[in-house]
Amino acid sequence: MSLTASSSPSPFVAGMEPITASDDEIRDALQSAEIPPLLPALAYLTGEMALLRSHLRPDPMLLSMPQGGLTEDQQAEIRELALRTLTAYRDGGCRPASPPDADDLLRILEFAVGGTEMSSYLPLLEEELAYRGEDRRRPAWHKAELAPDLPFQVVIIGAGMSGILSAHRLDQAGVDYIVLDKNDDVGGTWHESVYPGCRVDNPNHNYSFSFAQRHDWPFHYSTQDVLQEYFRECADALDVRRKIRFGASVRSATWDESDAMWSVVYATSDGAEHTVRANVVISAVGQLNRPAWPDIDGVSGFAGDYFHSAAWRHDIDLTGKRVAVIGTGCSALQFIPHVAEVASSVVVLQRTPPWLAPTPDYHDAVSPGLTWLFGHVPTYSELNRFLIFWRMGDAVLEGVRVDPEWKSGGSSVSAMSELTRTMIVAYYEQQFGDRPDLLAQVVPDYPVGAKRIVRDNGIWATTLKRDNVDLVSDPIAHVDAGGIAMADGSHIDADVIIYGTGYQASNFLAPMQITGRGGADLHERWDGDARAYLGVTIPEFPNLFCLYGPNTNIVVNGSIIYFSECGSRLVLGLIELLMAGTHRALEVKSSVHDEFNELIDAENRRMAWGWSTVNSWYKNSHGRVAQNWPFTLLDYWERTREPNPDDYVFSS
Numbered sequence: 001m002s003l004t005a006s007s008s009p010s011p012f013v014a015g016m017e018p019i020t021a022s023d024d025e026i027r028d029a030l031q032s033a034e035i036p037p038l039l040p041a042l043a044y045l046t047g048e049m050a051l052l053r054s055h056l057r058p059d060p061m062l063l064s065m066p067q068g069g070l071t072e073d074q075q076a077e078i079r080e081l082a083l084r085t086l087t088a089y090r091d092g093g094c095r096p097a098s099p100p101d102a103d104d105l106l107r108i109l110e111f112a113v114g115g116t117e118m119s120s121y122l123p124l125l126e127e128e129l130a131y132r133g134e135d136r137r138r139p140a141w142h143k144a145e146l147a148p149d150l151p152f153q154v155v156i157i158g159a160g161m162s163g164i165l166s167a168h169r170l171d172q173a174g175v176d177y178i179v180l181d182k183n184d185d186v187g188g189t190w191h192e193s194v195y196p197g198c199r200v201d202n203p204n205h206n207y208s209f210s211f212a213q214r215h216d217w218p219f220h221y222s223t224q225d226v227l228q229e230y231f232r233e234c235a236d237a238l239d240v241r242r243k244i245r246f247g248a249s250v251r252s253a254t255w256d257e258s259d260a261m262w263s264v265v266y267a268t269s270d271g272a273e274h275t276v277r278a279n280v281v282i283s284a285v286g287q288l289n290r291p292a293w294p295d296i297d298g299v300s301g302f303a304g305d306y307f308h309s310a311a312w313r314h315d316i317d318l319t320g321k322r323v324a325v326i327g328t329g330c331s332a333l334q335f336i337p338h339v340a341e342v343a344s345s346v347v348v349l350q351r352t353p354p355w356l357a358p359t360p361d362y363h364d365a366v367s368p369g370l371t372w373l374f375g376h377v378p379t380y381s382e383l384n385r386f387l388i389f390w391r392m393g394d395a396v397l398e399g400v401r402v403d404p405e406w407k408s409g410g411s412s413v414s415a416m417s418e419l420t421r422t423m424i425v426a427y428y429e430q431q432f433g434d435r436p437d438l439l440a441q442v443v444p445d446y447p448v449g450a451k452r453i454v455r456d457n458g459i460w461a462t463t464l465k466r467d468n469v470d471l472v473s474d475p476i477a478h479v480d481a482g483g484i485a486m487a488d489g490s491h492i493d494a495d496v497i498i499y500g501t502g503y504q505a506s507n508f509l510a511p512m513q514i515t516g517r518g519g520a521d522l523h524e525r526w527d528g529d530a531r532a533y534l535g536v537t538i539p540e541f542p543n544l545f546c547l548y549g550p551n552t553n554i555v556v557n558g559s560i561i562y563f564s565e566c567g568s569r570l571v572l573g574l575i576e577l578l579m580a581g582t583h584r585a586l587e588v589k590s591s592v593h594d595e596f597n598e599l600i601d602a603e604n605r606r607m608a609w610g611w612s613t614v615n616s617w618y619k620n621s622h623g624r625v626a627q628n629w630p631f632t633l634l635d636y637w638e639r640t641r642e643p644n645p646d647d648y649v650f651s652s
């Protein structure tokens with residue numbers, strides 16, 4: 001695997017192999033091309049804007065269809081054009097033209113998205129694409145220039161994606177730090193989620209750091225082991241491992257007003273407690289790593305084996321066992337097919353069926369031809385990343401926004417939402433048409449986007465139709481020693497119960513005790529309803545910055561890596577403010593924080609996930625959506641690009 005870190009040259013210039021393939025080999029590779037980014041990449045490569053022929057431009061409404069909805073004829077013509085262009089490029093010595101100017105880049109991007117006006121996105125996209133290999137989100141300042149003599153220490157809690165990112169950014173700015181993580185390796189989610197079938201549901205060409213893109217992902221949606229390896233390699237390539245203390249579980253962080261420092265207490269596996277002092281604490285503890293157990297009586301009274309999917313028990317052999325699975329969320333739909341292959345029987349207990357996103361290539365390896373193109377055609381992989389960013393990002397947000405005039409009885413939120421519903425219901429009918437008993441159970445009655453949509457390549461129907469699998473949608477009464485007692489008086493006998501019931505996502509920063517200014521206790525302040533300004537700063541908690549904090553999760557658009565990259569830029573900007581000024585501490589103004597949260601709440605109520613009454617992990621015990629960002633990706637980028645000093649209170 002080749003990984004390009006920010007210190008390395010461009011992944012698609014230096015990392016590119018020159019083309020030496022024959023015409024036939026190029027023609028073959030083009031058969032497996034992702035067509036929509038092809039002409040934009042060739043225009044970028046050659047400077048020939050004439051390649052962007054209007055009759056070959058995708059329809060913006062069809063962008064999320066396979067091959068961007070382009071017809072077979074259009075695809076064939078694009079392949080032919082590509083063949084001619086690539087052979088000429090090869091014969092000319094593989095010399096890319098000068099990068100396009102801003103106007104031409106805009107034309108290229110607008111063509112790629114089917115003509116939508118993109119000028120407001122251009123600066124964001126230049127960062128996100130990292131074309132020419134530039135890391136445009138790196139801090140533009142260095143401590144050695146700003147405050148060379150100022151002692152300054154940062155503690156980062158967590159060595160998952162957000163922790164690695166924070167460490168790298170601090171290194172770039174020359175700021176000293178340590179990372180504490182309770183685990184024994186980096187990767188967070190991708191280190192811990194070892195249940196069978198675990199994989200990412202954002203395409204990897206988008207789910208990766210902008211400054212460490214790969215053009216040789218083995219899968220479109222990689223498996224857990226591939227992602228774990230990626231984050232390990234990032235930690236190594238960025239040289240942040242040297243600063244990580246593994247097996248260090250943070251218990252508390254306490255703000256000391258007398259010297260404006262945090263005291264962070266962590267425990268090591270031998271039970272010993274240690275304290276480190278820091279000017280700034282960055283919480284990078286994630287949202288999805290503490291299992292949520294369902295509120296069902298008798299769980300611990302079960303006589304057989306039981307476990308949560310977040311802590312999979314590989315030591316329990318499921319072969320020939322009667323297995324009951326509680327839950328049909330993202331994780332459950334990933335592991336149930338694997339369990340069904342070995343268990344004698346599987347009963348799937350469903351509270352609410354998920355919406356499925358038809359994704360034919362969900363389990364597919366990236367074909368050798370496409371990998372070859374990514375590795376030989378400069379900008380092709382990056383423009384593919386951009387198209388995923390757009391197609392699965394802001395382009396789909398409108399489809400889950402509530403039209404107040406729309407009357408649907410709760411099953412859709414707008415005409416566009418109804419259209420999406422109709423299209424996905426047609427998919428269910430195609431998948432389950434021969435099993436009306438299942439079809440009646442699997443089609444949700446809530447709007448698309450009110451819960452996380454689960455990717456599917458047909459495996460869910462195949463699994464539920466197996467002779468050894470039963471789907472049960474009736475309510476559970478309780479768990480007993482022999483299995484699960486149902487509310488209707490029936491009983492499901494089981495040897496093993498697996499809980500695929502998600503995470504305690506609303507319980508941000510738990511179970512750490514965080515004590516801020518004037519002895520303020522974070523969890524008392526939040527009272528189960530976590531809030532922050534831009535997901536990052538909290539009044540009364542000076543110099544505490546969160547990544548993947550409250551309201552920075554997404555339902556249908558984007559990836560968490562994007563949010564952490566934006567959030568981390570804001571954090572570095574805040575640290576810069578501390579270094580450049582005479583103040584030792586800053587915290588967000590309550591008024592700014594409150595106003596922002598009102599805005600967020602109002603907008604979340606206008607989104608399918610906030611409007612619908614369906615149960616979901618996006619709502620906390622107060623019924624408020626504390627997880628999700630309801631605005632565009634562009635909006636988060638703009639708001640986090642640099643801190644506005646007026647938003648903060650500074651103290652010495």
Ligand SMILES: Cc1cc2nc3c(=O)[nH]c(=O)nc-3n(C[C@H](O)[C@H](O)[C@H](O)COP(=O)(O)OP(=O)(O)OC[C@H]3O[C@@H](n4cnc5c(N)ncnc54)[C@H](O)[C@@H]3O)c2cc1C
Nearest residue numbers: 158160161162181182188189201202249250285286559560
């Ligand atoms: C199964 C699964 C699939 C997912 N799929 C996607 C996807 O397709 N797209 C997407 O965008 N996101 C997805 N996510 C969300 C995913 O969590 C984020 O994308 C990303 O991994 C978050 O990284 P993080 O570093 O912020 O948090 P994490 O990966 O959760 O890492 C947090 C780290 O903090 C450490 N930590 C926590 N508490 C303490 C403590 N008290 N002391 C010391 N260390 C501590 C943990 O050990 C962990 O290493 C998925 C999550 C799961 C669980």
